[in-house]
Amino acid sequence: MRALRKTLMVFGSGILLSSALPAAANYDQHPRVNEFIAEAAAEYKIPADDIRQWLAQAEKLDSVLAAIARPAEKVKEWDEYQDIFLTSKRINAGKAFMKEHAALLREAEEKYGVKKEIIAAIIGVETFYGTRQGNYRVLDSLATLAFDYPDRPLFWRELKAFFALAEAEQINPATIKGSYAGAMGYGQFIPTSFLNFAVDADGDGRRDLWANPADAIFSVANYFSKHGWKNGEAVTQRVHVSGDKYEQIVNDNLKPNWTVSELKALGIEPTEKVSDEKPANLIRLQGKHGAEFWLGEHNFYVITRYNHSRMYAMAVYQLSEALK
The missing domain is CATH 1.10.8.350 (Bacterial muramidase)
Structure with a gap:
């Protein structure tokens, strides 16, 4: 049947x-x-x-049509957005999640080359570690x-x-x-992502992203691996800006389509060591103390393949840093 x-x-x-x-x-x-x-x-x-x-x-659900018309990313600035995802409650729950599933996260990191903190942060942002699916x-x-x-x-x-x-x-x-x-599930995979990236981590013959943490964790790691995550590379860093030339390229593209040397020529100065030949772009977010400027590197772009939002990617990155 x-x-x-x-x-x-x-x-x-x-x-x-x-x-x-x-x-x-x-x-x-x-x-x-x-x-x-x-x-x-x-x-x-x-x-x-x-x-x-x-x-x-x-x-037919009218509530669905109403909700799709007002996603959080379109109505909030970063100063509000971070208050949702970078709370002490979410950070502490993430540390507990990582402790409970330490072996699974370590295995997924080793197999797919994706940092365990990034995997946990995705699940933490998406469903508060599987509790809000x-x-x-x-x-x-x-x-x-x-x-x-x-x-x-x-x-x-x-x-x-x-x-x-x-x-x-x-x-x-x-x-x-x-x-x-x-x-759906811990990582909130849409159906096409499920078909393309969900994995049966424990070999039980099912890809259960709703109730099986192993399948959920490995599937998120596989998603990032298939979208080009570069193990050991940075995600982003704060930068200083001067003059006004940088305005022509700020937030111009999610994909890093400039070199660091080209960005420097426009008045953008990294705060950490980075190769002049590395692809990057300039990100501006409205923080609690005014505009924040960040270097969007390749792995930051990979996070936006999960959700096409700079604020989302920044929330995942900063939550992952807090979980270390």
Whole structure:
């Protein structure tokens, strides 16, 4: 029996809902549903009847549409943003998490070449070390966004991938919970990231990012490794600026597309030793005491592959430093 035809399947302790399904939104009758089903069937070989069955059970959530319109990164400056993620509570919980999972973090660091503090910091920022994984049914969130959100292509793709991962992992899609945007588990992987980067760390035949810390930790490390993390290299450092030439390139790109020597010529001076030939860019954040200037190096850019926000990357970096 195909996974999508099953009424209930237990997969870990943290992702099951009550057997009562929410009120349907008739997504199985949406004007574009046949197009969606055809694409998912062709791309992932999922039977059309399975997809239609689960879309019939999806609920439209207005709360999801409201939440997607106001992500935290667009309404806060760094001086506020850091107060969310760099608290003593989160730091202390992170140290406890690292102590509890010291062996797993060490193994992941050795296998993937990604600092254990960075792995822990990602999980700490995303879900407070697995304790806040989201209370939305991912089926509802992604169906709402795929069919009722104006910027559909991203979520259209993620909904197809969601059905594919449920099929691959033998999970009933109506039981999976996550964020309003369809991110799941300790590390809040979206479905395409799950398919591409989730790993079965303990060899039990499942990639359980919801209830298995080993799979979650190794998957985050694998994500960073596949996105080019350079073990032993710096992430960022404070810099001083002078004159006004630097204004033309500040925050111009997430990717480091200047050399340090080129930045120096524009009045940017590092505070730590760094090669003149190293790729970097100039970051400006509005801190509690005014503008802060930072050198965005390659590994800082890699963090932004997880979330395309300078403030997010800075929060991860500074939390990782506090966890050392």
